[in-house]
Amino acid sequence: MQFTRRTKKVALGSNPELYGHCLQLYGQPPLESVSLVQFETFAVERLKLLKSVENLGVSYVKMSDDYQKKLSTELCSLNFPHRTSVEDKNQTGSTEYEKRRKDHISHFILRLAYCQTEDLRRWFIQQEMDLFRYRFSILSAKYKTEFLHRNNLKYDTISIEEKKTLKDELINSSYGISGATIAEQEFYRVPFQDALDLVRLRKVFLQVGYAYIPHQDIVTIVLNDFRTRLSKALALTARSLPAVQSDERLQPLLNHLSHAYVGQDYSFQKNIGKVSLEQIDPLSTTSFPLCMRQLHKALREQHHLRHGGRMQYGLFLKGVGLTLEQALQFWRAEFVKGKVDSEKFDKAYAYSIRHMFGKEGKRTDYTPYSCMKVILSNPPSQGDYHGCPFRHSDPELLKQKLQSYKISPGGLVQILDLVKGMHYQLACQKYFELTHSVEDAGFSLNHPNQYFTESQKLLGGGKEVKKEVEPPQRGQEIAGSNAQSAPTQSPKVQALDKMGDLESFFLDE
Amino acid sequence: MPTSDYDPACLPDLLPLYYRRLFPFSQYYRWLTYGGVSKSYFQNREFSFTLKDDIYVRYQSFSTQNELEKEIQKMNPYKIDIGAVYSHRPSQHNTVKSGAFQALEKELVFDIDMTDYDDVRSCCSAADICSKCWTLMTIAIRILDRALREDFGFQHLLWVYSGRRGVHCWVCDEAARKLSVTARSAVAEYLSLVKGGEETVRKVVLSDPIHPFISQSLGVVENYFNKYAIVDQELLASKESVDRVLSLLPEDVRKELLVHYQNEKNPVNRWGILTDLVNQKREMSSKKGGYFEKEIMLQYCYPRLDVNVSKGVNHLLKSPFSIHPKTGRVSVPIDVRNVDKFNPFEVPTISLLCEELDKSRADEEEDGIKNNETQSAERRKIRDYKRTSLAKYIKLFDQFLDAMAHTRKGEILKKSDLQKEF
Numbered sequence: 001m002q003f004t005r006r007t008k009k010v011a012l013g014s015n016p017e018l019y020g021h022c023l024q025l026y027g028q029p030p031l032e033s034v035s036l037v038q039f040e041t042f043a044v045e046r047l048k049l050l051k052s053v054e055n056l057g058v059s060y061v062k063m064s065d066d067y068q069k070k071l072s073t074e075l076c077s078l079n080f081p082h083r084t085s086v087e088d089k090n091q092t093g094s095t096e097y098e099k100r101r102k103d104h105i106s107h108f109i110l111r112l113a114y115c116q117t118e119d120l121r122r123w124f125i126q127q128e129m130d131l132f133r134y135r136f137s138i139l140s141a142k143y144k145t146e147f148l149h150r151n152n153l154k155y156d157t158i159s160i161e162e163k164k165t166l167k168d169e170l171i172n173s174s175y176g177i178s179g180a181t182i183a184e185q186e187f188y189r190v191p192f193q194d195a196l197d198l199v200r201l202r203k204v205f206l207q208v209g210y211a212y213i214p215h216q217d218i219v220t221i222v223l224n225d226f227r228t229r230l231s232k233a234l235a236l237t238a239r240s241l242p243a244v245q246s247d248e249r250l251q252p253l254l255n256h257l258s259h260a261y262v263g264q265d266y267s268f269q270k271n272i273g274k275v276s277l278e279q280i281d282p283l284s285t286t287s288f289p290l291c292m293r294q295l296h297k298a299l300r301e302q303h304h305l306r307h308g309g310r311m312q313y314g315l316f317l318k319g320v321g322l323t324l325e326q327a328l329q330f331w332r333a334e335f336v337k338g339k340v341d342s343e344k345f346d347k348a349y350a351y352s353i354r355h356m357f358g359k360e361g362k363r364t365d366y367t368p369y370s371c372m373k374v375i376l377s378n379p380p381s382q383g384d385y386h387g388c389p390f391r392h393s394d395p396e397l398l399k400q401k402l403q404s405y406k407i408s409p410g411g412l413v414q415i416l417d418l419v420k421g422m423h424y425q426l427a428c429q430k431y432f433e434l435t436h437s438v439e440d441a442g443f444s445l446n447h448p449n450q451y452f453t454e455s456q457k458l459l460g461g462g463k464e465v466k467k468e469v470e471p472p473q474r475g476q477e478i479a480g481s482n483a484q485s486a487p488t489q490s491p492k493v494q495a496l497d498k499m500g501d502l503e504s505f506f507l508d509e
Numbered sequence: 510m511p512t513s514d515y516d517p518a519c520l521p522d523l524l525p526l527y528y529r530r531l532f533p534f535s536q537y538y539r540w541l542t543y544g545g546v547s548k549s550y551f552q553n554r555e556f557s558f559t560l561k562d563d564i565y566v567r568y569q570s571f572s573t574q575n576e577l578e579k580e581i582q583k584m585n586p587y588k589i590d591i592g593a594v595y596s597h598r599p600s601q602h603n604t605v606k607s608g609a610f611q612a613l614e615k616e617l618v619f620d621i622d623m624t625d626y627d628d629v630r631s632c633c634s635a636a637d638i639c640s641k642c643w644t645l646m647t648i649a650i651r652i653l654d655r656a657l658r659e660d661f662g663f664q665h666l667l668w669v670y671s672g673r674r675g676v677h678c679w680v681c682d683e684a685a686r687k688l689s690v691t692a693r694s695a696v697a698e699y700l701s702l703v704k705g706g707e708e709t710v711r712k713v714v715l716s717d718p719i720h721p722f723i724s725q726s727l728g729v730v731e732n733y734f735n736k737y738a739i740v741d742q743e744l745l746a747s748k749e750s751v752d753r754v755l756s757l758l759p760e761d762v763r764k765e766l767l768v769h770y771q772n773e774k775n776p777v778n779r780w781g782i783l784t785d786l787v788n789q790k791r792e793m794s795s796k797k798g799g800y801f802e803k804e805i806m807l808q809y810c811y812p813r814l815d816v817n818v819s820k821g822v823n824h825l826l827k828s829p830f831s832i833h834p835k836t837g838r839v840s841v842p843i844d845v846r847n848v849d850k851f852n853p854f855e856v857p858t859i860s861l862l863c864e865e866l867d868k869s870r871a872d873e874e875e876d877g878i879k880n881n882e883t884q885s886a887e888r889r890k891i892r893d894y895k896r897t898s899l900a901k902y903i904k905l906f907d908q909f910l911d912a913m914a915h916t917r918k919g920e921i922l923k924k925s926d927l928q929k930e931f
């Protein structure tokens with residue numbers, strides 16, 4: 001695997017074959033050269049797009065009407081392709097061809113930036129998949145078939161007799177399938193490993209290791225192919241990364257891009273040592289978001305929390321500013337009141353607390369969980385108190401709880417409506433506004449520690465309330481909601497113009 | 510059977526005997542080498558030992574059966590756990606560049622623990638079990654075993670009693686061992702129906718259409734529900750338990766039932782009224798769903814999996830034939846064909862086994878048979894366990910291993926046939 005900086009360029013004025021379909025699997029890296037300015041603009045805009053994909057996925061049910069509408073607007077306003085035909089000349093701005101080219105090139109640039117760590121890869125793949133799912137699903141039947149042909153995607157179908165024998169099972173395994181629709185559409189038979197999204201949701205019929213997928217759900221298999229290819233490609237790109245990193249024009253830019261997705265990093269302890277253990281009880285009722293208040297209460301009552309709870313709450317407390325010593329003292333004091341004696345605590349639990357502070361094991365410093373992580377990953381099960389109450393509590397229990405926290409009936413209705421619409425973070429924000437008696441929270445909630453900080457700002461009195469000039473959140477200037485703000489460009493980067501073939505970074509895939 | 514006299518304090522005295530004379534090392538090694546798929550498959554496997562005073566040693570690994578045997582006989586672990594097959598030898602994980610040391614493969618495992626059923630058992634709580642609530646494990650095995658075979662196509666399932674209050678399943682097919690973390694979690698979620706933590710009351714929600722997997726599982730539950738839930742657990746007998754069941758129903762049904770229940774005290778009849786009423790409402794309503802009686806049955810009986818155990822490739826799980834230090838019982842394989850007959854209280858404890866061993870030796874000496882020094886240790890050991898109540902469980906394990914060998918042979922034949930064609 002070598003990295004030749006090729007100087008010879010393949011001149012391609014326009015490439016109708018490459019961009020003949022509005023959607024691609026990104027099998028071929030771009031062959032043309034790109035100016036550094038364009039390189040940066042493309043990358044920044046795709047990143048904005050992926051950030052929107054991520055945000056929409058939290059605020060809306062994926063693939064619901066609202067979700068689709070918003071995503072379509074987003075694609076449109078950022079000039080990414082969202083139509084099926086190349087020939088609509090009468091639009092303003094970029095032509096469809098340019099959009100497809102941008103889609104292609106920008107995807108490959110972000111691969112460079114997002115192949116570097118496991119976390120980045122996972123984030124990138126997730127967003128690209130959601131984007132792909134949407135774009136594939138809105139294609140008409142004709143374009144879907146064409147897409148399969150172009151990309152040489154072939155799947156086994158089952159015979160008419162088999163369909164007949166399995167009729168009942170097939171009807172009961174997918175939504176919207178009836179006797180009539182079974183006859184009409186093809187069913188594909190693939191190893192269940194290739195249809196995990198359907199398996200996970202139990203939306204497909206399984207028999208001896210095979211999933212029977214109706215044509216209407218073919219997006220799952222295609223998406224699986226897309227994921228497999230993308231994650232392979234990212235792994236390969238990662239291996240050639242040293243060469244990219246030695247490129248002093250690209251390196252800062254790529255790092256910058258890859259940092260953009262995390263938002264504020266709460267593992268950095270600004271307030272370290274500013275909170276005393278005695279303050280935790282009162283703070284838990286005034287400034288903790290509901291998820292943490294619930295964990296705190298459970299811990300005080302049960303003198304124990306299971307693993308999921310310890311992680312979610314422990315990391316939050318670290319973000320709040322507890323030192324390692326305080327954390328050990330805090331957890332020990334509570335656990336020994338229960339069934340765990342001090343010795344057992346040191347043996348079984350102290351390690352994992354030191355671990356959270358990066359003092360054991362791989363020494364990675366764990367970051368407090370974001371709302372997204374709390375809401376989407378590791379849902380609570382029997383004996384657990386972690387998770388997000390807006391997402392994981394029975395609405396009835398949530399209602400009682402909020403009532404007991406003196407939320408007005410009007411506020412209650414608003415919150416429960418948001419919950420019903422699956423806008424958990426907005427519901428939490430509403431709760432914040434109601435409990436802090438402000439009209440508008442003035443921030444958009446995405447992290448329990450952010451909730452805490454904002455609450456402290458409001459309750460902390462005079463000094464801190466004033467909008468201090470905070471250092472911009474990492475990457476916020478790129479991917480923030482504020483779309484007009486021009487991306488920062490270091491003059492040095494700007495001065496350099498043409499850069500080498502993008503393709504050269506993807507050699508030997 | 511004198512199994513109740515196990516005393517945890519004696520464990521250190523019994524373990525050396527158990528590991529020297531009874532532990533089935535050769536079958537164990539045969540299992541974990543999987544017919545020699547690759548030489549490193551056994552060597553890169555992680556074992557971890559729990560020693561006296563809860564000292565926990567991770568990342569043990571061994572080159573040969575002999576090495577494993579020697580080490581276990583030297584350390585006499587209170588508990589043995591099995592982890593993943595790694596990219597390098599686990600014992601050398603510190604010498605490998607960090608990040609390069611990765612868990613590659615492991616059996617797909619399931620862990621079902623009775624403590625997770627505390628909100629739906631009235632007979633016992635926490636670590637206690639009795640023959641009444643053990644039915645929950647029987648149901649769990651039946652449901653999962655069926656699904657793993659018929660839905661997912663796995664064939665080599667080793668069900669093991671955990672030694673105390675639960676069961677483990679090791680899915681050993683090659684395809685299962687190679688599953689990614691994502692695939693494992695997808696399988697585990699497919700198999701999970703009871704969802705939500707302490708803040709959720711209604712933990713099973715069914716909607717139309719009812720997936721074949723759920724219908725099949727309900728079929729299993731139905732076989733046990735009346736005897737187990739209504740009679741043994743007295744689901745609808747006391748006021749509290751009635752309240753708990755009714756909290757899973759919509760307001761109108763709840764109110765009607767309360768009226769009926771004033772005159773009807775018999776739990777079986779009460780359940781009959783409940784199902785009739787729910788069915789009636791469902792038929793009358795145009796809305797979909799409304800399978801409340803089914804939801805109740807599942808909430809009370811459906812297996813509760815610890816999804817996190819199944820997800821991770823590098824998660825450790827207690828090894829078969831390890832002893833449970835608290836109960837002294839051996840983690841023995843369960844015969845799925847006779848799962849209804851399995852009784853955890855009949856599983857031999859280490860003290861019983863040692864007693865049996867002593868007794869048989871005494872008999873031997875009485876008979877005047879002297880230990881033949883030239884006899885290989887291996888053969889002597891086989892003779893040893895055959896005289897104890899461990900024998901039938903080791904036989905089950907042997908059958909399991911034979912079945913896997915059979916499949917492997919079939920695959921090798923298929924491959925070579927294919928090659929001949931070219």
Ligand code: SF4
Nearest residue numbers: 289291371388428448
């Ligand atoms: S929205 Fe975020 S901060 Fe609020 S309760 Fe849920 S997880 Fe916690």
Ligand SMILES: [Zn+2]
Nearest residue numbers: 632633639642
């Ligand atoms: Zn019991």
